[in-house]
Amino acid sequence: MAEEEKQQQEQESKGGKKKLLLILIFLILAAAGGGAAYKFLVLDKKKAETKEKQAERIIEEIKATENVGVMFDLGTFVVNLADPDIERFLKVSIVLELKDQKVQAEAQKRLPEIKDAITTLLLTKKSSEIRTPEGIEFLKEEIAKRVNAILPLGGVKNVYFTEFIIQTG
Incomplete structure (x- = not known):
């Protein structure tokens, strides 16, 4: 078992x-x-x-x-840069992209103010500030802000440089 x-x-x-x-x-x-x-x-x-x-x-x-907004050609600006050591010039052609035709009409009316604001801004820049891609983008932003401050409706969508030359004197 x-x-x-x-x-x-x-x-x-x-x-x-x-x-x-x-x-x-x-x-x-x-x-x-x-x-x-x-x-x-x-x-x-x-x-x-x-x-x-x-x-x-x-x-x-x-x-x-x-x-794409309305393109508004501001023309070419030639200014002395604010470099203390050497005389440098900037030649830049600027086109603004505006929101619509109303903004374009207002920009046309205020063209001398816009050009003066941009010229004054460019005169304060040193070549070292605007030689880099970051510096150029910052300059575009500053231009857009200044122009939007002039236009009662604002309306600058973008800033384009069609020519950008820094020349030593």
């Missing part, structure tokens, strides 16, 4: 090990299936949403370039 009980216990332990192994395999398969479902249902949806957002951003950029 002892041998029969031993065999029965061995069979039960083998059966228990088989059950445990089957449960473990089932749990692994369930976890893998859950991970795959998460990937397909959640992550792929997020990727599609980010692609949609990118497409919307590109469309907005295209619309922004389609909304």
Whole structure:
């Protein structure tokens, strides 16, 4: 009887090990299936949403370039720069992008004021300040602010330099 009980216990332990192994395999398969479902249902949806957002951003950029304002040519300015060590000149041609025709009409009326404000600003600059791309961008911002201060409606969208030369005297 002892041998029969031993065999029965061995069979039960083998059966228990088989059950445990089957449960473990089932749990692994369930976890893998859950991970795959998460990937397909959640992550792929997020990727599609980010692609949609990118497409919307590109469309907005295209619309922004389609909304080009009215170009207003201010002409060429030649001024002495404020460098103390050597005489330097700046020759710059400026075009303003204005919001609409109303702003253009107002700018035309106030053209002497606008040119004076820009000339006065340029005379205060040193060549070292406007030789870098950052310096040029800052100068554009300053010009836009000064012109917007003169125009009652504001309306300068951007400033463009069509010519920019720094010359030593």
